[in-house]
Amino acid sequence: MDRRDFLKTLAAAGALVTVKSSGMMDVMASTVPSTGAAAAADNADLAAVMNGEPAAMLEAAMKELGGIGRFIKKGDKIVIKPNIGWDRTPELAGNTNPDLLVALIKMCQDAGAAEIKVFDHTCDNWTRCYDHSGIEAAVKKAGATMVYAHEQSSYERVDIPKGVSLKNAQVHKAIIECDKWINVPVLKNHGGALMTCAMKNHMGIVWDRRAFHSRGLHQCIADICTYKPAVLHIVDAYRTVATNGPQGRSASDVVLTKALFASPDIVAVDTAAGKFFTGINKSIKFENIEHIPDGQKLGLGTMDLESINVKRIKL
Amino acid sequence: MLRKIRTAVAVAVIALLTYGFIDFAGVIDNPLLQKIQFGPALLSLSIVTLACLIVATLLLGRLYCSVICPLGIFQDFFNWLSKKFDKKKKYGYKPEQPWLRWGVLAVLVIAWLCGFTFLVGLVEPYSAYGRLAVELFRPVYLLGNNLLASIGELFGSYRFFKVAVSLQSISAFVVAILTLLVIGHFSYHYGRTWCNTICPVGTLLGFFSRFSLLRIRIDKDRCNHCLACQRKCKAYCIDSANQQIDYSRCVDCFDCIDACKQKAIYFGPVKRHSQAESVDESKRQFLKSTLVLAALAPAAVQAKVTGVKDTRVPMSPPGSVSHRNLLGHCTSCHLCVSKCPSHVLKPAGLEYGLGGIMQPVMKFDDGYCNFDCNLCSQVCPAGAIKPLTVEEKHRTQPGRVVFNKDICVVNVNRTSCGACAEHCPVQAIHMVPFEGGLTIPETTPEMCVGCGGCEFICPVKAVHIEGNPIHLEAKAPEQDAVIETQDFDFGF
Numbered sequence: 001m002d003r004r005d006f007l008k009t010l011a012a013a014g015a016l017v018t019v020k021s022s023g024m025m026d027v028m029a030s031t032v033p034s035t036g037a038a039a040a041a042d043n044a045d046l047a048a049v050m051n052g053e054p055a056a057m058l059e060a061a062m063k064e065l066g067g068i069g070r071f072i073k074k075g076d077k078i079v080i081k082p083n084i085g086w087d088r089t090p091e092l093a094g095n096t097n098p099d100l101l102v103a104l105i106k107m108c109q110d111a112g113a114a115e116i117k118v119f120d121h122t123c124d125n126w127t128r129c130y131d132h133s134g135i136e137a138a139v140k141k142a143g144a145t146m147v148y149a150h151e152q153s154s155y156e157r158v159d160i161p162k163g164v165s166l167k168n169a170q171v172h173k174a175i176i177e178c179d180k181w182i183n184v185p186v187l188k189n190h191g192g193a194l195m196t197c198a199m200k201n202h203m204g205i206v207w208d209r210r211a212f213h214s215r216g217l218h219q220c221i222a223d224i225c226t227y228k229p230a231v232l233h234i235v236d237a238y239r240t241v242a243t244n245g246p247q248g249r250s251a252s253d254v255v256l257t258k259a260l261f262a263s264p265d266i267v268a269v270d271t272a273a274g275k276f277f278t279g280i281n282k283s284i285k286f287e288n289i290e291h292i293p294d295g296q297k298l299g300l301g302t303m304d305l306e307s308i309n310v311k312r313i314k315l
Numbered sequence: 316m317l318r319k320i321r322t323a324v325a326v327a328v329i330a331l332l333t334y335g336f337i338d339f340a341g342v343i344d345n346p347l348l349q350k351i352q353f354g355p356a357l358l359s360l361s362i363v364t365l366a367c368l369i370v371a372t373l374l375l376g377r378l379y380c381s382v383i384c385p386l387g388i389f390q391d392f393f394n395w396l397s398k399k400f401d402k403k404k405k406y407g408y409k410p411e412q413p414w415l416r417w418g419v420l421a422v423l424v425i426a427w428l429c430g431f432t433f434l435v436g437l438v439e440p441y442s443a444y445g446r447l448a449v450e451l452f453r454p455v456y457l458l459g460n461n462l463l464a465s466i467g468e469l470f471g472s473y474r475f476f477k478v479a480v481s482l483q484s485i486s487a488f489v490v491a492i493l494t495l496l497v498i499g500h501f502s503y504h505y506g507r508t509w510c511n512t513i514c515p516v517g518t519l520l521g522f523f524s525r526f527s528l529l530r531i532r533i534d535k536d537r538c539n540h541c542l543a544c545q546r547k548c549k550a551y552c553i554d555s556a557n558q559q560i561d562y563s564r565c566v567d568c569f570d571c572i573d574a575c576k577q578k579a580i581y582f583g584p585v586k587r588h589s590q591a592e593s594v595d596e597s598k599r600q601f602l603k604s605t606l607v608l609a610a611l612a613p614a615a616v617q618a619k620v621t622g623v624k625d626t627r628v629p630m631s632p633p634g635s636v637s638h639r640n641l642l643g644h645c646t647s648c649h650l651c652v653s654k655c656p657s658h659v660l661k662p663a664g665l666e667y668g669l670g671g672i673m674q675p676v677m678k679f680d681d682g683y684c685n686f687d688c689n690l691c692s693q694v695c696p697a698g699a700i701k702p703l704t705v706e707e708k709h710r711t712q713p714g715r716v717v718f719n720k721d722i723c724v725v726n727v728n729r730t731s732c733g734a735c736a737e738h739c740p741v742q743a744i745h746m747v748p749f750e751g752g753l754t755i756p757e758t759t760p761e762m763c764v765g766c767g768g769c770e771f772i773c774p775v776k777a778v779h780i781e782g783n784p785i786h787l788e789a790k791a792p793e794q795d796a797v798i799e800t801q802d803f804d805f806g807f
Contacts, residue, residue, distance in 0.1 A: 048805050048807075050804075050805065087685060087686065087687055123737070123738060123768075124685055124686075125656050125657050125682065127341070127656065128656070128685060128687070128688070145471075145473060146473060147473055148473060148476045148477070150476075151476075151478075151479065153477060154477075190733065190737060191733035191736030191737055191745060191746035191754065192732050192733015192734060192736065192746060192754065193731060194731075194752075194754070209772075210734070210772065210773075210774040211774070213724060213732045213734045213772070213773075213774040214724055214728075214732075214774035214775060216730035216731075217730060217731045217733070218730070218731055219730075244742050245737075246737055247737070247739075247740055249740070249741060249742055249792050250792075257803070259805075271807070272807055275805070275806040275807040276803070276805055276806045276807070277806075278806065279803045279804065279806035280803050285752065287752065288752030290731070290752065
């Protein structure tokens with residue numbers, strides 16, 4: 001352990017104790033970005049891409065971030081966690097874009113991933129979601145494994161020591177057992193959380209989501225993100241459900257936004273996506289998306305996009 | 316030979332039928348054999364199916380009871396089993412019990428007219444077998460599948476997936492067990508006695524089969540009165556001493572043909588010099604009186620029987636049109652219950668009153684009705700759930716949302732939630748600004764399609780669906796103005 005790592009660990013531990021005991025001194029926690037210092041100087045902390053097809057935007061973003069090899073190593077057992085929550089076709093953008101997933105799977109395979117599993121705990125009937133989203137077929141064709149998440153027996157109860165409202169949860173075994181996981185949400189409007197993106201996508205790794213709703217949605221979302229942080233968050237904003245989310249009633253709720261955001265920092269990526277989203281649906285105020293500052297308070301990352309290396313690319 | 320063909324067809328039919336009932340993976344989404352059953356066809360007045368089955372009976376006799384009726388085939392299995400254990404098993408001849416048969420049928424007709432369909436469903440053979448399959452065989456099949464899935468998972472295979480195994484309802488389970496015991500007992504000891512005394516389909520087809528063109532015949536010159544055929548006849552319908560066969564009870568099993576060493580029994584057209592059958596005057600009289608009774612059955616009885624009410628109005632499946640329509644047609648075969656991919660349809664207890672016990676009712680404990688799914692309306696053979704296209708289903712309102720703000724977590728805890736609105740496919744619940752940056756549900760019940768997504772997910776059950784006794788049309792959602800897609804940038 002070198003000095004830098006030691007200091008980081010110390011600061012993180014301090015922040016944890018502080019938040020746990022008093023919930024104050026949020027400033028200290030927020031000074032510990034999950035990315036930053038350790039990365040090579042010229043690698044971006046956050047890449048934002050517009051005006052491309054999903055695979056091309058992913059490629060451009062990963063180039064800026066330093067390649068997938070920065071996040072996963074040869075022989076890693078990987079889980080890719082998209083949003084497959086709804087019985088919706090790709091055009092209606094209720095779920096993560098299958099083309100993006102295929103491109104990402106290829107990248108992980110090229111990086112030497114030993115195993116790639118894909119799942120989501122769906123809201124609608126799972127077989128219909130897996131099927132109509134186009135994700136099951138695309139994933140299988142790309143050579144990754146589609147894992148089921150509709151049965152409680154696939155989940156195990158784990159402690160969430162950093163959780164404020166949520167002290168434990170039943171998390172899918174694929175997440176518990178993998179070496180690293182990549183979070184691939186789709187950016188959408190959400191009636192309750194206002195916006196659903198990288199942090200909200202964590203609700204698909206847990207079994208009993210009702211607990212989230214009864215104990216305070218925003219805080220629980222922030223809490224679950226502390227369990228086993230994904231190494232990378234890739235936000236699919238190729239098509240965006242701007243209104244009547246998260247399902248959208250019809251194609252009129254969907255905007256072809258052609259964007260993608262990627263970062264190892266979940267708070268930064270949600271901040272970027274949130275600012276992008278509130279520029280599309282102007283009736284929503286960014287300040288009201290509470291789970292993002294809640295995440296910052298827990299030390300999950302930074303909302304201050306000025307403090308990190310952000311690359312903006314228009315293809 | 317005929318007997319072997321009969322057996323082969325029967326085994327194939329019951330295998331397919333059973334698979335149609337227990338399949339959970341959507342391999343057979345719309346089982347065909349379930350559509351040609353007499354009972355449901357009669358209740359749904361499927362003229363084509365009925366005509367085909369009646370013509371077939373007029374031609375061939377009650378072959379239906381041996382190769383299409385699953386409960387008939389199931390009884391033959393017990394009969395076969397009994398012969399394995401008792402090699403010397405013998406039947407004999409017993410005269411018909413017309414009063415019992417027609418009496419049971421009359422009671423059933425009256426019960427049905429009074430809205431007491433439960434009783435009809437209890438003995439209607441296809442439905443009785445359906446419940447055996449769904450309530451008893453299916454859980455075993457699912458457990459077997461889950462075992463396979465577990466083994467697969469150990470080896471990293473996700474070829475099979477686990478499925479939830481749960482008791483659909485106590486009443487349906489108990490009824491299925493009792494059915495199994497009664498049917499098993501009758502068929503093990505008394506052959507097809509059930510089919511020729513209680514079964515309403517047997518009685519009705521028996522009425523037609525006595526005029527059938529092809530039938531089991533005894534060649535009186537060859538017959539040496541050895542009684543072999545009579546001893547083999549599980550329908551007790553061969554009077555070997557008098558060389559007479561009661562065709563109203565013969566189910567065309569052809570066991571007697573194989574039994575006859577003299578080759579005196581054959582299946583063929585009516586002989587040229589057949590005697591005119593004597594008209595059974597008492598039966599005629601009986602039929603008449605039954606019809607009169609049925610016509611007089613007071614509607615008031617129905618009101619009384621169905622008057623039992625829960626505090627909540629139950630919700631019948633989309634396509635069932637109204638509680639009344641469901642009550643009049645459904646014999647509770649539970650095909651819809653088995654096929655419902657979201658486990659929403661459950662056999663009712665007393666929700667619809669005594670007459671509707673075991674009929675499908677929508678419950679949102681294990682899931683909610685998928686917006687784009689119309690499977691139950693497609694599989695129903697009885698017209699209890701009428702076919703709906705997906706578009707029609709989107710506009711059907713079997714029930715509507717009720718919101719209780721007093722216990723909503725947003726109001727009580729001042730935290731954000733929105734789970735209900737999130738699950739609403741038509742935004743009949745949507746979130747509107749509340750205190751601070753919070754949003755709180757607001758309902759537009761006329762747009763609700765009663766899918767129950769909101770009720771299922773609500774952590775405190777502040778929203779629930781109240782059934783419409785007569786289904787309504789849901790108001791189409793207003794089209795939102797399309798958001799301008801030009802003026803946006805990264806925004807940071």
